[in-house]
Amino acid sequence: MIDNLNIFKLMIANMKRMIFPIMGVLLIAVYGCGGKTTARNSDSPEVYTAKDVEMSDDYKGAIHLTKEDFIHKVMDYEQNPTGWVFKGDKPCLVDFYADWCAPCRISSPILEELANEYYGQIYVYKVDTEKEGELAAIFGIESIPAFLFCPSDGKPVMTAGIARTPEETKQMFREQIENYLLKNKS
Secondary structure (H helix, E strand, C coil), rough: HHHHHHHHHHHHHHHHHHHHHHHHHHHHHHHHHHCCCCCCCCCCCCCCCHHHCCCCCCCCCCCEEHHHHHHHHHHHCCCCCCCCCCCCCCCEEEEEECCHHHHHHHHHHHHHHHHHHHCCEEEEEEEEECHHHHHHHHHHCCCCCEEEEECCCHHHHHECCCCCCCCHHHHHHHHHHHHHHHCCCC
């Protein structure tokens, strides 16, 4: 009976040691993803759609795309289901994101800044995977943020995730834009 009591005490002690790390991981997961919510922060940048931008000659930020906008401005996957046919007049970076995603919220202002910096050379598009699930499915998006780099000629490249810091993330995007999207430009 003493052996069973000691075994029981050891089991309880081990469970106590494991409960805190498990709870910590769960808390990080819940708060790291920001909890799924549809409410936008009041300090979030205003959302500009492709239709808004067409009516404004001076807009220099990221442009939010619907499925129809994507088909018109990037690639018509319904008419060309087996091959990539780029429809844009400039290379583009497409950000697949969701409002509840913490890394997406980190990359968003960086992409806005880069859209301004590279104005006239590339487009920066944003696709909300919560609203445009078909687009996310077509490109096999399983984790976000995901980024589709579409050069004017050649095949697109998909990347996912961000770097450790906002500064490293900005540098990562800048290198990908320069080396992949603007490789043929001087």
